[in-house]
Amino acid sequence: xxxxxxxxxxxxxxxxxxxxxxxxxxxxxxxxxxxxxxxxxxxxxxxxxxxxxxxxxxxxxxxxxxxxxxxxxxxxxxxxxxxxxxxxxxxxxxxxxxxxxxxxxxxxxxxxxxxxxxxxxxxxxxxxxxxxxxxxxxxxxxxxxxxxxxxxxxxxxxxxxx
Amino acid sequence: xxxxxxxxxxxxxxxxxxxxxxxxxxxxxxxxxxxxxxxxxxxxxxxxxxxxxxxxxxxxxxxxxxxxxxxxxxxxxxxxxxxxxxxxxxxxxxxxxxxxxxxxxxxxxxxxxxxxxxxxxxxxxxxxxxxxxxxxxxxxxxxxxxxxxxxxxxxxxxxxxxxxxxxxxxxxxxxxxxxxxxxxxxxxxxxxxxxxxxxxxxxxxxxxxxxxxxxxxxxxxxxxxxxxxxxxxxxxxxxxxxxxxxxxxxxxxxxxxxxxxxxxxxxxxxxxxxxxxxxxxxxxxxxxxxxxxxxxxxxxxxxxxxxxxxxxx
Ligand SMILES: [Zn+2]
Numbered sequence: 467x468x469x470x471x472x473x474x475x476x477x478x479x480x481x482x483x484x485x486x487x488x489x490x491x492x493x494x495x496x497x498x499x500x501x502x503x504x505x506x507x508x509x510x511x512x513x514x515x516x517x518x519x520x521x522x523x524x525x526x527x528x529x530x531x532x533x534x535x536x537x538x539x540x541x542x543x544x545x546x547x548x549x550x551x552x553x554x555x556x557x558x559x560x561x562x563x564x565x566x567x568x569x570x571x572x573x574x575x576x577x578x579x580x581x582x583x584x585x586x587x588x589x590x591x592x593x594x595x596x597x598x599x600x601x602x603x604x605x606x607x608x609x610x611x612x613x614x615x616x617x618x619x620x621x622x623x624x625x626x627x628x
Numbered sequence: 629x630x631x632x633x634x635x636x637x638x639x640x641x642x643x644x645x646x647x648x649x650x651x652x653x654x655x656x657x658x659x660x661x662x663x664x665x666x667x668x669x670x671x672x673x674x675x676x677x678x679x680x681x682x683x684x685x686x687x688x689x690x691x692x693x694x695x696x697x698x699x700x701x702x703x704x705x706x707x708x709x710x711x712x713x714x715x716x717x718x719x720x721x722x723x724x725x726x727x728x729x730x731x732x733x734x735x736x737x738x739x740x741x742x743x744x745x746x747x748x749x750x751x752x753x754x755x756x757x758x759x760x761x762x763x764x765x766x767x768x769x770x771x772x773x774x775x776x777x778x779x780x781x782x783x784x785x786x787x788x789x790x791x792x793x794x795x796x797x798x799x800x801x802x803x804x805x806x807x808x809x810x811x812x813x814x815x816x817x818x819x820x821x822x823x824x825x826x827x828x829x830x831x832x833x834x835x836x837x838x839x840x841x842x843x844x845x846x847x848x849x850x851x852x853x854x855x856x857x858x859x860x861x862x863x864x865x866x867x868x869x870x871x872x873x874x875x876x877x878x879x880x881x882x883x884x885x886x887x888x889x890x891x892x893x894x895x896x897x898x899x900x901x902x903x904x905x906x907x908x909x910x911x912x913x914x915x916x917x918x919x920x921x922x923x924x925x926x927x928x929x930x931x932x933x934x935x936x937x938x939x940x941x
Contacts (some may be wrong), residue, residue: 589762591743596720615743617646617764619828 489562493542495535499554503533509549515539547571575603584626590616640937643749643756646765652810662930671701679732680706683739689759696928722751755935770803772927776920780894790816793859795825800898809836817842820875851890858904882906
């Protein structure tokens, strides 16, 4: 983080790259790993009541690239933050009301993740469409999860979302 | 769901689905209880029914559990093959369990799919025992192995325990190695390169601080090894039959092999054996594989009684 000046909101210095007005009310998800924004949208589902602005592969600092999502009129829940943490552990979340950041979430994984991760084991009972998948988080960094049913473990690069 | 008190451990009403669900103290509670069931056959489970749901056949496990239940005066009913159950008609596992729970007091499930016992346990208020779910778990096998080790060596810590043969696919070996991380032992993993233990288990041994070593050479074992746990090496794991023959003979244990490593090792095998252990060793004082089978009934008597919450009288 050093080198960056004080960060008033998740809308960092490179925000003007996307030509949208500041958010009056809603959520800004910043510093998503480049290429994960569409996955994050699918995690959030289709329940949107306002404009959704997506920035893909934006410059972030000198060498890195990132995605960013601004969602109008919807405040992200801690549960959703946890899910997004699975695909982009260093994302930042800012809840905006009246143009001000009123809350910031740091991603934290819940101990149990339901119906979000696909179990790649073909002889796992959860591959029956009638059974919801469940994974337990054994380690967060680097990520390691274990299927509640077949007890196989998956590392971050093996995790595939449903 | 955990009913562990501060001074006593109660296992009544618990499921026995995976060894991962139990603490060291709870494992010891199973083993301690089993000692009391050696040769014990009072009808304490009279009026109780064990539902035996074998979605794939396993004659030994079925017989062993049925013997344990009947020795204690209980009854067993169920099916020994999915072909004669409603699953053959496409009924979901959860539905089968919900129907069967009306006929019995405790449910035993054997299923080819991994996680099937867990799913069964979530579908009923009755205790569920996993009698093998695919390549995942077979907890009473692990308990009877621990019981046999303690019976033969008098302890579960400070032992040198060698696993020999197919360490890649053997459910029995995986579960026992994982469970032994609750205790303080030195583990030797002897297998051909192509049948090494999966990285996941190595990672777990590292995380738990267990001392272990891997080797291909059987004779790398020192003479002070306490337990030699061998497993079947199945021909179908080898695309090349010549390779299979080589490996098969490299890990075959007979009197000459034992003389070469010396010591007074306890020989274990989950059975059935092919030719991993020569029959000439059956009267060797350390041969424990038939004791394992006998201990299976003893341990299962304890498991049934503990989960049903019925003490010996
Ligand atoms: Zn699974």
